[in-house]
Amino acid sequence: MLAKPYSEACEQNKDPILAVIKPLFEKRRAVLEIGSGTGQHAVYFAKHLPHLIWHTSDIKDNHPAIQQWLEEAQLPNTRPPLALEVESDTWPTLAVDAVFSANTTHIMHWTAVEAFFAGVGKLLAPQGLFVVYGPFNYNGQYTSASNARFDQWLKQRDPLSGIRDVADLNRLAEQAGLRLVHDYEMPVNNRILLWQRD
Numbered sequence: 001m002l003a004k005p006y007s008e009a010c011e012q013n014k015d016p017i018l019a020v021i022k023p024l025f026e027k028r029r030a031v032l033e034i035g036s037g038t039g040q041h042a043v044y045f046a047k048h049l050p051h052l053i054w055h056t057s058d059i060k061d062n063h064p065a066i067q068q069w070l071e072e073a074q075l076p077n078t079r080p081p082l083a084l085e086v087e088s089d090t091w092p093t094l095a096v097d098a099v100f101s102a103n104t105t106h107i108m109h110w111t112a113v114e115a116f117f118a119g120v121g122k123l124l125a126p127q128g129l130f131v132v133y134g135p136f137n138y139n140g141q142y143t144s145a146s147n148a149r150f151d152q153w154l155k156q157r158d159p160l161s162g163i164r165d166v167a168d169l170n171r172l173a174e175q176a177g178l179r180l181v182h183d184y185e186m187p188v189n190n191r192i193l194l195w196q197r198d
Contacts, residue, residue: 004072005065009103010040013190017041017133018048020184020192021100024129025049030096032123034116035104036081037062039069045100046078053077055094057084086116091123099124102133105169106151109160114172121176124197130178132193133186137165144189166193 025031029052036042036056046054056066058081066081082092086108099120105113120130135147142148142163151163170180178195186192 004068005038007038007040010038010044013102013133013187014041014044016187017102017192018045020186021045021131022049024131024194025052025098028052028098028129030094031055031098031100032057032082032092032094032096034058034084034086034099034101034120035107036066037103039066039081041100041102042066042078043069043073043075046075047073050075050077053079055079055082055092055096057082057092059083059085086112086119091119094123096123096128097125098129098131100131100133105132105134105136105164106154107161109158113164113169117169117172117176117178121173121178121197124178126197128197130173130195130197132169132195134190135163136169136191136193137163139167140165147189166191169193 031052032055033042034057036058039056042054042056054077056079058066060083063081070078084092108116147163154161173180173195177198179198181196182194184192
């Protein structure tokens with residue numbers, strides 16, 4: 001058996017994220033996580049939010065990792081990873097009242113970010129929540145020197161990736177029928193952005 005893939009970032013941010021999403025998801029029934037990565041967040045959040053069905057999703061290459069974490073945890077409220085390429089015409093048909101995504105918008109190309117927001121807008125019913133965690137810029141400015149360095153590293157690796165500006169994301173959200181409800185400050189220069197489907 002291969003060692004489970006492990007993300008140190010997930011380990012460090014899981015408790016601060018849980019502190020924000022726990023009250024937000026208190027009356028929700030089902031969440032789609034987009035970009036489940038290693039599967040660590042899914043297992044941790046599903047364990048602490050047992051009333052919630054947690055749907056995982058990612059590109060197919062990441063499914064074995066997610067499956068390993070899910071199979072080891074054996075939680076009754078997690079679901080196997082769905083194949084989801086945000087730019088695909090066919091998103092999974094799911095009855096979810098929230099969407100969660102961590103550290104994805106700076107990895108995606110801008111066309112994928114556009115498709116991501118449009119897809120979430122179509123998937124969520126009115127009052128559905130869209131929660132996005134990660135580093136963001138404001139008015140074209142970095143919030144820290146470490147974020148500036150991180151952005152430089154991202155762009156060296158892939159020139160079409162990079163830290164996104166909140167105003168640009170909010171414009172996409174509004175086009176998708178989503179209203180920005182809250183912007184939470186998080187540790188190590190990250191944020192949680194919360195939108196709601198009108």
